[in-house]
Amino acid sequence: MTEVIEFQPGWELIVGLEVHCELATKTKMFCGCRNEFGHEPNTNVCPTCLGLPGSLPVVNGSAVEYAMRLGRALQCTVSPSVFARKNYFYPDMPKDYQVTQYDKPTNTAGKLELPDGSFVGITRAHLEEDTGKTSHQGGDGRIHGAESSLVDYNRAGVPLVEIVSEPDIRTADQAKAYVDELRKIVLALGVSDAKMEEGSMRVDANVSVRPVGEPEFRTRCEIKNINSIRSVGRAIEYEAKRHIALYDVGEKPTQETRHWDEEHGRTRAGRSKENSDDYRYFDEPDLVPLVPTADDIARIDAALPMLPASRRRRLAEITGAAAADVTLVVDRGHDDFVVSVVGVGADAKKTLTRVENDLPPDQPITLAPQSFAQLVIMETAGELTATQAKQVLAEMLENGGDPKAIAAAKGFEAMASGALEAVVDGIIAANPADWAEFVVADDKARKKLSGFFTGQVMKATQGQADGRAVAEVLARRAAR
Numbered sequence: 001m002t003e004v005i006e007f008q009p010g011w012e013l014i015v016g017l018e019v020h021c022e023l024a025t026k027t028k029m030f031c032g033c034r035n036e037f038g039h040e041p042n043t044n045v046c047p048t049c050l051g052l053p054g055s056l057p058v059v060n061g062s063a064v065e066y067a068m069r070l071g072r073a074l075q076c077t078v079s080p081s082v083f084a085r086k087n088y089f090y091p092d093m094p095k096d097y098q099v100t101q102y103d104k105p106t107n108t109a110g111k112l113e114l115p116d117g118s119f120v121g122i123t124r125a126h127l128e129e130d131t132g133k134t135s136h137q138g139g140d141g142r143i144h145g146a147e148s149s150l151v152d153y154n155r156a157g158v159p160l161v162e163i164v165s166e167p168d169i170r171t172a173d174q175a176k177a178y179v180d181e182l183r184k185i186v187l188a189l190g191v192s193d194a195k196m197e198e199g200s201m202r203v204d205a206n207v208s209v210r211p212v213g214e215p216e217f218r219t220r221c222e223i224k225n226i227n228s229i230r231s232v233g234r235a236i237e238y239e240a241k242r243h244i245a246l247y248d249v250g251e252k253p254t255q256e257t258r259h260w261d262e263e264h265g266r267t268r269a270g271r272s273k274e275n276s277d278d279y280r281y282f283d284e285p286d287l288v289p290l291v292p293t294a295d296d297i298a299r300i301d302a303a304l305p306m307l308p309a310s311r312r313r314r315l316a317e318i319t320g321a322a323a324a325d326v327t328l329v330v331d332r333g334h335d336d337f338v339v340s341v342v343g344v345g346a347d348a349k350k351t352l353t354r355v356e357n358d359l360p361p362d363q364p365i366t367l368a369p370q371s372f373a374q375l376v377i378m379e380t381a382g383e384l385t386a387t388q389a390k391q392v393l394a395e396m397l398e399n400g401g402d403p404k405a406i407a408a409a410k411g412f413e414a415m416a417s418g419a420l421e422a423v424v425d426g427i428i429a430a431n432p433a434d435w436a437e438f439v440v441a442d443d444k445a446r447k448k449l450s451g452f453f454t455g456q457v458m459k460a461t462q463g464q465a466d467g468r469a470v471a472e473v474l475a476r477r478a479a480r
Contacts, residue, residue, distance in 0.1 A: 005170045006212055013240050014208045014217060015169035017232075019182055022130060022160045022200040023066045024192050029129040029159035030057030030099065030287075037198050041152035049157035051095030056286050063159035064106075064290055065300070066191040067127045070161055071107030072300050073185050073307055074122050080291045081106040081127070083284040092132035092151050100128035100162075102281040106290065112165075112185075113309040114177045115327045121166030132156035133199075155199075161191075167206070167217065172233040172240075179203055179229050184308045184331070196227045203232050207239040209247070218243075222257045223267055235260040239267050311335050319348040326352065332361050340369035346376035358393055367396060375403040387463040388412045420457075420465055424473045427456045439478050450474055 007013035028035050031048035047055040068078050084102040105126035111119045132153040163182065169175045183201060186194045194201040208220035221243075223235045243253050257270040306314070308330060315326040315335045319342075329335050334355050341355075342348045354376060359365060375396070379389040384407060392406045428435045431453075438449040454470045 004212060007171070007209065007240055008244055010212055011209050011240075011244050012212050012214075013170055013172075013236070014167050014210060014220070015172075015175050015236055016167035016206040016220075017163075017165045017169065017175060017178060018204040018206070018222075019163045019165075019179065020130075020160050020202045020204070021070070021163065021182075021186055021192050021194065022158050023063050024190070025060055025062045025066065025159055027060060028157040029060050029063055029127075030157060031055075033157065035158050037195075037200065039154055041150075041154060044154040045156070049094075050153060051093075057099065057284075059287060059290070060159055063127065066159075066189075067106050067125070067161050068292060068297070069189050069300050069304070070163075070186065070191055071110065071125050072297065073189055073304055074107065074110035074112055074125060074163070076107035076110030076122060076125055078107055078292055078297050078300075080104065080289055082289045083127075083287045084281045085284050086128075087280045088278065091149070092134040092153075093156060094132070094153060098129060098131065099284055099287070101126035104289075106292075107161075112178065112181060114174070114181055115309075115312065115324050116177070117323060118174070120168045120174075120178050123164045123166055125161050125163045127159065127161060130155050130158040130160050172236045175205065175236055176229050176233045179232055181308060183229075188305055188307055196229070199227065202227055205232060205236055205239075207236055207243070208253075209240050209243045219253050219255050221253055221255065221267075223260050224257050224270060226260050231260055231262055234265060235267060238265065242267070314339070315352075318342055319352045321349070321352060329356050334359060334365060337365050337369060337372075341373045341376065344370055344373045346373035347380045350380055351376050354389075354393070358390060360397075367400075371396065371403060378403060378407065382466055382469065383407070384412055385463060385466045387458070420461075420469055421473055423457055423460050423465065424453070424470060424477070427453055427460065428477065431456070438474070446478075 004012060022035075025035050027033060028044075028049055031046050033046050033049055034044045036044065048057055071078050081101055082104040083099055086098045086100050086102070087096070089096065105124045107125035108123070110122035110125065112122060113119050132151055133155050135150045135152070137148045137150065165178065169178060183194045183196075186192045186201070192200055196202070203226040205223045205226060206220045207223060208218045210216070210218045221239060223239055226232050226235050239258065246253055258267040259270050260266075261268055311330045312323045312326055312335075315321070315330060315338060316323040318339060319326065326335070329338060329352065338348075338351055338355050341351045351373075354372075372393075375384075375389060375392055378384045379386065384392065388407065388410075391410065392403050392412070395401065395406045395410075396403060434449060434452060438446060438453070441449060450471060453474055454467055457465050457470050458467070
């Protein structure tokens with residue numbers, strides 16, 4: 001059951017998302033025209049995608065394969081499916097209907113796991129063709145007030161999958177996390193470039209609110225074609241607050257589509273929202289049903305890569321960290337490296353920390369796992385302090401080399417315990433008031449003072465002291 005989270009005092013936010021993801025096939029969904037972004041307007045067109053009389057569609061087999069691959073990655077059931085015609089006025093669709101899937105989609109009943117461990121249900125992920133693109137000239141760029149409109153049909157007929165979530169999302173941040181995770185899955189599968197700035201991944205957000213404890217859903221509005229993850233959060237928050245403001249004065253929202261105005265940070269009314277009956281769906285007479293076999297599905301399952309959620313779980317199990325705490329390393333694609341380093345004997349938690357904090361986040365890792373592991377092992381054994389380990393790693397990243405040889409060349413060696421204790425005693429003697437406070441302090445205050453004393457020791461030893469050893473000496477001295 002979905003957790004109840006108050007959006008504003010007494011109100012619960014309800015969000016379902018529809019994500020349109022263009023597929024990275026070479027050609028369009030039902031014809032041989034190129035599927036490429038950025039070409040001159042109306043150059044990637046033919047009689048079929050222009051809807052000319054007598055032209056007939058032919059299904060793109062790669063698009064079907066990609067759709068099933070995405071469905072299985074979202075834990076959907078892949079079933080026999082039927083294409084349908086969805087009818088309403090499309091100013092940028094020359095056929096004036098869209099070929100899509102309706103009551104028998106390819107993928108149904110899935111779920112997507114977020115980095116925090118929660119799940120969002122997937123109602124369906126169905127195949128369809130994209131529309132063209134209309135540009136309104138003059139005014140504010142929308143149809144009302146425009147002097148003229150230009151239509152580019154290059155995008156008409158491009159294959160896409162529409163992923164429809166259950167209304168399980170309860171915060172704007174959760175909605176952003178959902179879109180971000182879905183985008184990572186799409187990229188991992190290689191079925192789309194998922195470039196939101198180019199429109200190959202677009203989000204429609206269905207937003208409503210209800211009083212906390214009320215079981216029924218209230219009127220929803222659909223915010224169309226949001227093209228960035230940041231805008232998803234902003235649009236949802238604005239729309240929810242607009243609904244609450246209406247209810248607070250005894251009014252209620254109208255079911256309609258709305259458009260997100262990024263510049264002014266608000267939604268604007270579009271058209272009244274139709275129901276499925278208004279679209280007059282009927283089976284596409286020119287296309288046969290898609291009937292995947294059990295062997296087809298098994299082959300797709302076997303070829304799926306390890307997806308982000310599984311990679312997070314693997315790294316969390318190896319390092320003992322929470323799944324949410326390894327997200328950054330997984331997002332950077334450094335998790336395989338961590339697994340390899342730990343596999344040759346390095347401490348798992350220290351390896352995770354070093355990789356997250358000290359490796360360039362936006363560059364491929366060129367170090368051998370064995371060399372990195374040797375560095376971590378030296379640090380763990382006390383042969384190198386944390387500061388020294390960072391310096392050795394910096395040298396390895398710039399020039400390569402063996403960590404032991406680099407440490408020897410820099411003159412790094414562990415301080416003898418007697419020498420370290422003498423330095424600590426000198427620092428204590430030089431700071432009697434701080435030491436007296438340290439001895440009687442609670443854990444929080446002692447942690448702060450410990451940082452002070454450790455810093456003084458590091459300064460006195462030019463960074464050669466080991467921080468963990470310093471803490472142990474301080475604890476022994478305080479216990480006398």
